[in-house]
Amino acid sequence: MVCTDPNPARKDVFRNFGVKAVDGNLEVVQNSEVVFIAVKPQYVSVVLNEVRGSLKEKHIVVSIAAGIPLATLKEAAGDDKHLIRVMPNTPCLVGETAAAMCLGGRATEEDGNVVEKLFSAVGSIFKVDEKLLSAVTGLSGSGPAYIFLMIEALADGGVRAGLPRDISQQLAAQTVLGSAKMVLETGKHPGVLKDMVTSPAGTTIAGVHELEKAGVRAAFINAVVAASNRADELAKL
Numbered sequence: 001m002v003c004t005d006p007n008p009a010r011k012d013v014f015r016n017f018g019v020k021a022v023d024g025n026l027e028v029v030q031n032s033e034v035v036f037i038a039v040k041p042q043y044v045s046v047v048l049n050e051v052r053g054s055l056k057e058k059h060i061v062v063s064i065a066a067g068i069p070l071a072t073l074k075e076a077a078g079d080d081k082h083l084i085r086v087m088p089n090t091p092c093l094v095g096e097t098a099a100a101m102c103l104g105g106r107a108t109e110e111d112g113n114v115v116e117k118l119f120s121a122v123g124s125i126f127k128v129d130e131k132l133l134s135a136v137t138g139l140s141g142s143g144p145a146y147i148f149l150m151i152e153a154l155a156d157g158g159v160r161a162g163l164p165r166d167i168s169q170q171l172a173a174q175t176v177l178g179s180a181k182m183v184l185e186t187g188k189h190p191g192v193l194k195d196m197v198t199s200p201a202g203t204t205i206a207g208v209h210e211l212e213k214a215g216v217r218a219a220f221i222n223a224v225v226a227a228s229n230r231a232d233e234l235a236k237l
């Protein structure tokens with residue numbers, strides 16, 4: 001695997017992951033079969049224009065850029081290219097990404113399987129229609145930030161109630177991890193799992209009541225919709 005970045009310090013980051021860092025995008029393409037475009041959305045076409053002459057039939061081009069449609073990738077790379085859009089998230093760094101993908105240009109089912117296999121090594125990936133990729137971006141692409149903010153706030157609550165910061169943060173993070181595992185492993189509706197925690201006149205309903213008073217459900221829904229709308233706006237850059 002080879003990578004590049006204009007910033008030499010970023011190349012050191014790649015090297016720390018055991019990845020070879022080369023001098024420029026053309027060198028990446030010449031030494032790869034699956035080419036990942038992981039620049040900011042506004043630079044995707046610039047990079048594709050730069051490398052389009054070097055992209056051959058064997059190459060699968062994967063863009064992870066938020067918002068940038070397959071049609072734009074096709075225009076910049078050429079309409080004979082095997083193009084795939086993926087929306088991953090940062091938990092890929094710990095082997096737990098939640099990602100979605102869609103195929104475009106000349107990409108074949110076989111190309112899709114290659115990319116699916118690559119992402120399956122670092123989490124879960126789902127195939128969706130391109131029209132759903134902005135919603136994926138708003139939910140799981142941006143979602144880690146919502147959850148980190150929630151963990152930070154829960155830890156603050158623990159500190160407010162008297163816990164030492166380090167224990168509070170670990171309890172908060174482990175609570176999110178364990179709860180997510182229960183949803184995935186039991187397949188039960190989250191509302192059913194919530195009810196299992198909530199004793200009549202107990203502690204949990206007192207906490208849940210506060211969250212409902214603060215409109216926390218609407219806040220999460222609005223966050224996903226706002227981020228999804230922003231992904232649609234990026235498509236027009």
Ligand SMILES: NC(=O)C1=CN([C@@H]2O[C@H](COP(=O)(O)OP(=O)(O)OC[C@H]3O[C@@H](n4cnc5c(N)ncnc54)[C@H](OP(=O)(O)O)[C@@H]3O)[C@@H](O)[C@H]2O)C=CC1
Pocket residue numbers: 004005006007010025038039040041043046047064065066087088089090141
């Ligand atoms: N961060 C996230 O959680 C997620 C991000 N994405 C998508 O991933 C992409 C990258 O995001 P993110 O990592 O946050 O952004 P960053 O800006 O951190 O990373 C992009 C890197 O690309 C480099 N770069 C800029 N221009 C070029 C070029 N012409 N050739 C080669 N490299 C170049 C930048 O260098 P320099 O800094 O010197 O300009 C920078 O190091 C975006 O399109 C984003 O939408 C998708 C899912 C999740």
Ligand SMILES: O=C(O)[C@@H]1CCC=N1
Pocket residue numbers: 066137141142
């Ligand atoms: O904030 C962003 O635009 C990127 C895309 C998804 C997550 N981070």
